[in-house]
Amino acid sequence: MNLLELVDISYIYHSLDGETEAIKEVNLTxxxxxxxxxxxxxxxxxxxxxxxxxxxxxxSKGSIExxxxxxVSYMPQRDQLFEWRSILKNVTLSAEIGKHDRAAATAYATELLDKYGLGEFKKKRPSALSGGMRQRAALIRTLVSNPQLxxxxxxxxxxxxxxxxxxxxxxxxxxxxxxxxxxxxxxxxxxxxxxxxxxxxxxxxxxxxxxxxxxxxxxxxxxxxxxxxxxxxxxxxxxxxxxxxxxx
CATH class of the missing domain: 3.40.50.300 (P-loop containing nucleotide triphosphate hydrolases)
Incomplete structure (x- = not known):
């Protein structure tokens, strides 16, 4: 099954200096x-x-099928964990913003944190985690919405x-x-x-x-x-x- 297909995708940046073609006719499945x-x-x-x-x-051109x-969920380069929120509240943030079922999201997030070695840190702040653990938490946050991709x-x-x-x-x-x-x-x-x-x-x-x-x-x-x-x-x-x- 194809989850996503890019068809002749092009992207052009516009600035005061003119146009810059960054991507040209990319096809990818x-x-x-x-x-x-x-x-x-x-x-x-x-x-x-x-x-x-x-x-x-x-x-700028092309289509996404x-x-x-x-x-689809997206994880940026930096973990972007908020220091004023616990790890559990960080990984369930998307459920709050998206007005999803918070109870279900919290239960699933807790399950993932326990399963992948972060259960004991779920009430801690991000500063208590190593760099690798922060990335694990960021990935779990990405998966809480249960994406296929x-x-x-x-x-x-x-x-x-x-x-x-x-x-x-x-x-x-x-x-x-x-x-x-x-x-x-x-x-x-x-x-x-x-x-x-x-x-x-x-x-x-x-x-x-x-x-x-x-x-x-x-x-x-x-x-x-x-x-x-x-x-x-x-x-x-x-x-x-x-x-x-x-x-x-």
Whole structure:
């Protein structure tokens, strides 16, 4: 089943200096059960494309095709946890804003926090959590609305390298256990290969899809273990070689 399809998507920025074409005729299909990673040169419009998929900005041209009953959630680069709210109240914020069933949202959030090692921190403030735990909480907040498709905008960018590795395992475990489809934007080719089933490479601006790679590694293994698997380095060499130098 196709959860979301981008058809000839283009995006143009308007400013006092004129127009800048950021994205040009991108076609992309996101299927149920898949983890897709989008990589590309710096400044190629990866985050812009993700925001279009999330419905946060409208494309200048093209269309987004999605079944009406498919719910999409978006997790920004920073965890954006509010210090004046407890972890539980942070992860149920969307239910408050969206006027959803708060009792059901609180029960589901509590279940997820307990399941993924944050239960004892649900009454704590965000400052009591490590960077990795904050990202786990932010992901749980994204999942409380029970979306079929989750969009992650560079979820590990604020973390040091070692923490990134462990947190990528956490994110993979949570999304796999909850059976969520996902699209993730990242600058890190190794990260994309280790966690995704499909890697989409964008060209430099104006971005279009240059190549799509099906990653044939053991899907039952966490990302840190996939990095050790045969074939990983070959995928990296191929994608790195195909990537263009982008605008800073």
């Amino acid at each position: 996101v299927r149920e059960g898949e983890f897709t990673a989008i990589v590309g040169p710096s400044g190629s419009g990866k985050t812009t494309l993700l925001k279009i998929m999330a419905g946060l900005i409208a494309p 999605k079944p009406k009953d498919v719910r 989750t969009l992650l905008d560079e979820p590990f960018s604020a973390l040091d390298f070692q923490t990134r590795l462990y947190v990528s395992d956490d994110v993979w475990k949570i999304l796999s256990s909850e059976k969520k489809s996902c699209v993730m934007v990242t600058h890190d080719i190794s990260e994309a290969i280790s966690i995704a089933d499909t890697v989409v490479l964008l060209t430099k601006r104006p971005a279009t899809v240059k190549a799509v790679y099906k990653i044939d590694l053991d899907r039952t293994a966490p990302p840190t273990r996939r990095r050790e698997q045969r074939g990983f380095s070959e995928y990296f060499k191929t994608i790195f070689s195909d990537m263009e130098v982008g605008d800073e």
